[in-house]
Amino acid sequence: MEFSDHIKTANVEDVVLRQPLHPPSRGTLCITGHHLLFSDREEGSSRQVLLLLRNIDAIEKRISGSSGTITIKCKDLRVLHLDIPGMEQCLNIARSIETLSCLDSVSEMYPFFYRPPDLSLHSQWGLSSPEKHYSQIKELHDKWRLSTVNSDYSLCPSYPPAVIVPKSTDDDLLKKVANFRQGGRFPVLCYYHRKNGMVIMRSGQPLTGANRKRCREDEHLLQAMIDGSDKGYIIDTRSSQQAQQARMTGGGFESKSSYSPVEETAQTDGKVGKALQESLIKLVEACGDESHNMDRWLSKLENSKWLSHVQTALSTAGLLAECVERDGHSVLVHGSEGTDSTLLISTLAQLIMDPCCRTLEGFLALLEREWVQAGHPFQQRCARSAYSHARLQQESPVFLLMLDCVWQVWRQFPLALGFSEALLLRLANEAYASDYGTFLCNSHQERCALGVTENTHCLFQALLRPVERDYYSNPLYEPTELAIWPSVHPQSLQLWRGFFLRWTEQTRQLEEAQEEIRNMVIEWGKLALSDTLSMNT
Template sequence: MEFSEHIKTANVEDVVLQQPLHTSIKGTLCITGHHLLFSDREEESCQQVLLLLRNIDAVEKRATESSGTIVIKCKDLRVLQLDIPGMEQCLNIAQSIETLSCLNCVAEMYPFFYRPSNASPQDPWGLSTPERHYAEMEELHERWRLSTVNQDYSVCASYPPAVIVPKAIGDDALKKVAKFRQGGRFPVLCYYHKKNGTVILRGSQPLTGANRKRCLEDELLLQIVIGDSDRGYIIDTRSAQQAQQARMMGGGFESKSCYSNWKRLHRHMERGKTLQESLIKLVDACGDKSPNMDRWLSKLENSKWLSHVQTAMSTAGLLAECVERDGHSVLVHGSEGTDSTLLISTLAQLILDPSCRTLEGFLKLLEREFVQAGHPFQQRCSHSAFSHARIQQECPVFLLLLDCVWQLWRQFPLALGFSEALLLRLATEAYASDYGTFLCNSDMERCALQVKDKTHCLFRALLKPTEREQYNNPLYEPNELAIWPSVHPQSLQLWRGYFLRWTQQTRHLELVQEEIRNMVIEWGKISMNCVFSKMNLILVLISTACLEFMKSFLYTLKPKLREKI
């Protein structure tokens, strides 16, 4: 089907655009198969707005006989308003936008048509592969191997073709274990702790059912993992009650009698509809223009979003403690093992592994733990917080991860090699992107649709010299130690850079951050007198709130720079 069939009116003149942080402008509105283009043709201003239609979450329209208004609510939380002359033109534009923004055929999405000028057809699609990741960890090779049991995706549809498993377990046994685990997600290694040789595995729930079925191969696999150790931990991201209920539905958990050397810890993490509704409530609170403080605090509390952040970070901290401080291997799973499991395994590695805290290391971690490991991006990020559609499989797990990483970044401003700008970019790209990285729900689907052959990789684009400069943290100092975040309520804050990103106050803070960033980058190139003059100018121009932010930020500067200032 041609995109033109969905476009009833392609161009409209004299449209007035109202958007956050800008004054209203009049110009020409144009609809293409993938974009909404607004152009102000006055030579003095010459403003253009290009909006990917996939970024549109909801469209609301009001029309009279002579004109109409369309309110566009985006997945990146922007709200745009178009005042269009003519009722018929308004309704045509609204219908075209609604249809084109909801096309579900992956092969028709913009990443298949996007051709960046600085990309080469010879560029590899991703940053790494399971094979390369295994080859780089030579210390694993004695006890662990790379299995291609899933090379045709017949054992587990959501796993990549190659996974790391114990050397002492054969592929035939793995196939039996896969049948015993939800969705075929048998336990696989995702992290090796060099300090003490312990590991983190992830998988899905065992299918014990009401009859308490057993799988000897599954029990053997987990026993091989801990070897001579007397203890291993299983972190179940469900409550004990939920795990019991799952048993009545055919699922279940590892019993003490069959897994005697493994201690099960339940840490209830919300998922699915509950998490999606929490995001909706938070965005509603952030968009409330009422000056009533009690109303704002009540809405923020009722959203429970920060509670989810706290739970995720504390569970990841528990996982990291089991490995680093207790010296025991850990298996993580919930039900399917594609959401909360990946969330806390990723956060735990960020806490433990300094190589995951560089810009490239963090992107490799996301590629390994979310993209390759089978997080269903297509389902989870189908809609954001504004959609009027009934919640089905939408769930902001990836956004919750980025929020948790931002909390880490704020608490340890020198320990992470990337900036908040990277997290904001990733949050936007997960819902609507020019690149194919977050398309589909698994590696198998990407292979079937030739995503890696016909689209470009976001992570590689972010590492190009022209891009990575704005995503590097100029204050970064490598730290070989684990970083232990505080999860006390007073330590966690609303991620205003994302949830309040289209407000004037947040824009002021962004300008201050950018100015400080530029100063830090250039401090060695120019005299400190010049730096001091710039700082004095900022102090005069910004508000008291910004001053407090700046003082706390400057305090975290590298010691040498702090001494000179």
């Protein structure tokens, strides 16, 4: 079916648009296969609003007499109102939006049609690959190898074709371990700490079941992980109760007696899935409360438990970083499937420890390794945001939670990160609705099958173009080789106003002030450089 088959009314004149931070405007509304376009026709104005239909989370329509109003609630938390003359036109527009904003076919989505003039489909897609990452870390080559055991994705559908594993393990052993781990996600290396040679590995949960089943090959693999250290750690991102409950459905956790000298395990309480999605819904509802009652606002904020999730994530990441950086031990981290909280914790721990991950390019490469290549199911997790009336299925804002945690670190260490808050906001938007193919699909296998890398552009490469790089860089950045340890005390954590309250007048004024300060810092930097060059000549 063509896009035009879903569009009964393509253009409507005399539409009134009401949106945050702008006065109402009257103009022409146009709907296409992927966008909603509003053009202000008032004299002296050439303002346009272009909204990607994929960004729409929910719509509500109200008919009054011969006209109607459509309320559009977006995944970026904007709320727009369209007053449309003509009842039939209003209903037609509403039906088109409902259909075109929820297309299931990946190949029909806008990234497959987006063709900016300054990007080429023939360019390398992405910033790195497991092969390139392995080749860049020469210290790994003595004890670690690159395995292509998953080259046809038969072992683990959510892993890339190549992974880094201990040299002392062969591919036959990996196949047996994959059968023992949830989703085939056997332990693979995700981080090598150059300071002391310790590593972080990640995986899915062990399938021990109610009978506490063992897997000698899995035990051997973890023994190989801690080679050169007296013991290792296992961090389970689930609570002890969740791990125990998992045994009833075939899952479980590693026994200390079976995995000695991996003799100490830690279990946290990182909630994902439905609980995290409901937390986001409650938080957005609180942010939309117009009662202006401070006690009510604080109560709603606390009841959402969003900042508790932020605190838990940063605490667990700090624990992981402490094991590697301070105690000098290698660590395996996992949750249930290993595609959500596991990636969240490993990403934050690397940001804490590794200065390379704090540069603009290094951070984007980290996200590519730990989220895109490692199999976070973006298509499922980001199908809906906080406004949708649809029944929750597999939605969960884990990636948004990670960005919020990074923002907390950025706010506490304003000189230590080489990127700006604007980058985090851009990434949050792109995960839910994008012109680029980076966050399409749920795995590397799906992207290959659907031709994403051949037929769409890469967001991370686009963000590193000179103009974009300048905008998303932190002008105050001062590199440090030291680890940065964020505070997780409740008083140290704040609501991410730039995201959750960005469509309010107060936040816009704050953003304008920050942008003015940013421009001043950039100008001072240019003057200082000019003076230095003059003195040298």
